[in-house]
Amino acid sequence: MLASAVVDNLLSAPVVAFIVAATFTLLGADVRLPEGLYGILSSYLLLAIGIKGGRGLGEATIDELWAPLLAAGALGVATPLIAYVLLRRAGRLDRVNGAGVAAHYGSVSAVTYTVVIGLLESRGEGYEAFLTGLLAILEVIGIVVALSIARSSAGASYGEAILEVIRGRSISMLLAGLAIGLVVGSERLASVDPLFVGLFQGVLTLFLLEMGVLAAQRLRNAGTFGLRIIALAVVIPLVNGLLGAAAGAAAGLSTGGVTVLATLAASASYIAAPAAVRIALPAADPGLSITAALGVTFPFNIIIGVSVYAAYAEWLT
Amino acid sequence: MLASAVVDNLLSAPVVAFIVAATFTLLGADVRLPEGLYGILSSYLLLAIGIKGGRGLGEATIDELWAPLLAAGALGVATPLIAYVLLRRAGRLDRVNGAGVAAHYGSVSAVTYTVVIGLLESRGEGYEAFLTGLLAILEVIGIVVALSIARSSAGASYGEAILEVIRGRSISMLLAGLAIGLVVGSERLASVDPLFVGLFQGVLTLFLLEMGVLAAQRLRNAGTFGLRIIALAVVIPLVNGLLGAAAGAAAGLSTGGVTVLATLAASASYIAAPAAVRIALPAADPGLSITAALGVTFPFNIIIGVSVYAAYAEWLT
Amino acid sequence: MLASAVVDNLLSAPVVAFIVAATFTLLGADVRLPEGLYGILSSYLLLAIGIKGGRGLGEATIDELWAPLLAAGALGVATPLIAYVLLRRAGRLDRVNGAGVAAHYGSVSAVTYTVVIGLLESRGEGYEAFLTGLLAILEVIGIVVALSIARSSAGASYGEAILEVIRGRSISMLLAGLAIGLVVGSERLASVDPLFVGLFQGVLTLFLLEMGVLAAQRLRNAGTFGLRIIALAVVIPLVNGLLGAAAGAAAGLSTGGVTVLATLAASASYIAAPAAVRIALPAADPGLSITAALGVTFPFNIIIGVSVYAAYAEWLT
Amino acid sequence: MQTVDRHLLTIIAESLLEHRLIDDVKRLGARGYSIAQVRGEGATGWTIESWEGQSVRLDTVVTDAVADAILDHLSAHYFEHYAVVAWITPVRVARPERY
């Protein structure tokens, strides 16, 4: 089961594109997409994910929603704290850098989310469509909690940082998509499906090509930060993913839904969190977080992690 | 009938995207698409509209064409004059600003056109496909007429302004599309339909998301220009739309065709006209025109107006 | 046969777009796509071509591959040499400029390749899918050979120029696509087909619209370089195309495959070669090569040439 | 390296004026120029970073006399009605014959 999930995921076009791009980059070949495309692709993905989630939300009842919502809230608090403790103890980071990196692990990665969704769909496994809504919530809480740890040192810019996250493009696009999906409804959305559904996997493949380049560039620097941090960038997602699976199972989600929630808990943000941390904790080293979250955790999650979280889910439901 | 058209239009993906984006923007959230995408989307829309029109034109006979052509010519002259008179009398604008704003209302908005087409198609209502050709004609005449009013003050740059409109990207793209559609023909166009037809509504949705942001930004400034101008930005389209419907009916167009022509007459340009007016009438305040055309008339038209013009058409045919 | 191929090709959407854009540009109308789109479209095309080729390569056996590979190698050596001799003798260019222009004719144009593929597919004619792999090989060899001619004068930057070609975006994207297509395989690629297959002809049409503008701009300058060069920009492809057809027939390719190889041999690079020549032979006039390759050979090939090469193939197989 | 004094004239203007400004500076004696995309705010109430296009920044290295002539021209034709700003910086260049 785990092996077959690993293979299914490993051979999917987006993941292969990621690996090919990372390999090419490490070999010195230039496969960067033209400037400007990165922003376009990520906006598209966030909107498309949002629309899909809004569609799902429209069909969900309050009864189905409250337990997963509670689970997401709890994960939003627990995952950055776990990351913080591990980073301070095992990673020997100081308070500011510990909190800074923890904010990345407390928040989530929308692209990792889309990879796990792709895996589930290719395996014909269902999941609760409203989970996308939790994506937006989890993205914020984890950052707030982590920044609160170092709050005293942060001063006036704390509130500003939170606002930056909430109003920033990453969450706003997701919420705009949710609103559009919810209001327009499945039937009327059919006219835009060729763009937002039909092209989704293709655009994700292009995006992961670019991410492969960026991750490889980060990975090259990883050496400077020491083995401890690299190891933690694998351990933290495995721990948080297990917690996420447990929370999802407790909330009564389906096996697919548990896989998704586990992946969200395990994933690390590299869009919303860096900006927020840079504002609230300017003394934190941004290279450290990005290298861990983007250079190590992100590849680990999309290549191997998602299959592990699927196994967690299998086991717990 | 009117109520159901309003609902059909209001709940379509493009219009919902527009409203969501405007709301988010007014609330301070950032849903702007990345820089550069605006130009890409608008070029795509102009080309795709053109191709569609060229296809339609290829199937039309001269007999069908002359009356609508005449109607369009008459509207090109009448609508900017009506706008000018209203803006000077009721709006108390001076000659230069009156002519400047009138040029916007004399010209047309291609995006408003696509919204009404979308409404007709979602309701299964036919229309004369060659009307797109009139789009290009109407876009130019209205500007020429309005600038002529203030011509004496314009001097040497008058001709330059007209050339700017005709050679500018907005009309050139539309005409290039018309030429491609006409020459290639329906059958051979099948290979490019996935791009130019399949994705059309989706791209329009993205585009209206961006337009929602821009309109909201303009709307915020509307206060500075006074209530008179805001009111006229609703009255002028209602008047010009009625005239357009009458002209369309007189020209023997179908109900759908009348709706389209009425919408064109009612719509205000915010791409070709601003550039032309800026060149020919530098003393005119560009903020005034853009706020009226983009901040008030455009939202009014795509949210409510098109349904009113459909009702006009229903009534007159 | 030839006449019908000419018409089929001439009326295809991409070629019509090219001609319309060139005409508009010569008339002074602006149909340039927004800045930034050029790079996006060309990256897409290279990737999509690569993926398609990788898919084909995955289904080919070594037995089928070796002869065409040998043929491609021979063409990579012969075509730049033929171009060089013609340019020096008939074109009266000096050694450096002769080698510089020859590098463009020794290398290949991926877009010309896609046009011939489009023609074959619209005519329902098969071809060996693995030929895309040869595209990458031919792209490099021809440049290497041509630069070697002027090597002594090039000095240290020779190696740098070759590296620039191999690592540059043009070849890297193609190879990345090949790798993705090969590893993911036809079945799993279905999820990304709407993007990479469905939109292909449409994107090519957009791209050729832009190329029409660029070619027209170059064509305008063509006068400065004299009639000899313009004539050679038509003669060289006709000669090299014939050689390519002969090599393809000798390698046992199908009629479609021979057409493709002939077209590759006839086509001139305007992406990889200019950059390489600029580095290795800075004294060569870049305007000369680009005007010949992009202003004359490219339009000639996509409008008429491909049909001639199809006739060559018909005749030799 | 031997250098001579020249003037760098920098013009920021709404992008609509791009072609006209290029013609102007060439006609008034500039032998080259560079253009970049910028956005900004200034005295014009209406931000010229319009929703349609950005502003352009034109830099041209010229002689003292040419710089003055262009500035005079800007002042006569654009300063009143258009969003245009310009400044002159003293610079040193090699190859005096080129500017």
Place this chain on the structure above:
Amino acid sequence: MQTVDRHLLTIIAESLLEHRLIDDVKRLGARGYSIAQVRGEGATGWTIESWEGQSVRLDTVVTDAVADAILDHLSAHYFEHYAVVAWITPVRVARPERY
């Protein structure tokens, strides 16, 4: 053309700071500014041309006093923790009342 001396303050900063810098220079007396996209390298080990956004270049023509005030502010609030670089160039402008 009659010109007066002013100072051009150029700031290069990670794009995250864009809005804050705009607020700062306006509050400290700048009457206009222009912003362009740039990328680069400097003392910060981590290239600020991050994978997310580029850096911004802010140019503002101001009086001597305002240039100094802004530079002081940058030094107090950004120089330590952010990738920010700034320099001042002497320039001449027409229309002194605008800067």
Place this chain on the structure above:
Amino acid sequence: MQTVDRHLLTIIAESLLEHRLIDDVKRLGARGYSIAQVRGEGATGWTIESWEGQSVRLDTVVTDAVADAILDHLSAHYFEHYAVVAWITPVRVARPERY
């Protein structure tokens, strides 16, 4: 604010040279640089705003000696065959140790 005099060297070059120029200026002593996209016209008949890529503008604040060394290098290696233009502006900076 205490400032010291430095030189701003601005180079405009066809984008092909970007990587080489970056290596050059760093090797010759620049501690940082900024790059922007530009387009333009100059002495080269063939507009370097080629259809493929635009030109780049590289700005680097350096000491007098470094500015001269880079200018010498440009003159020796690029001025003849490539579309390259450069000028030097006097500037003032805080934090002298950084440049």
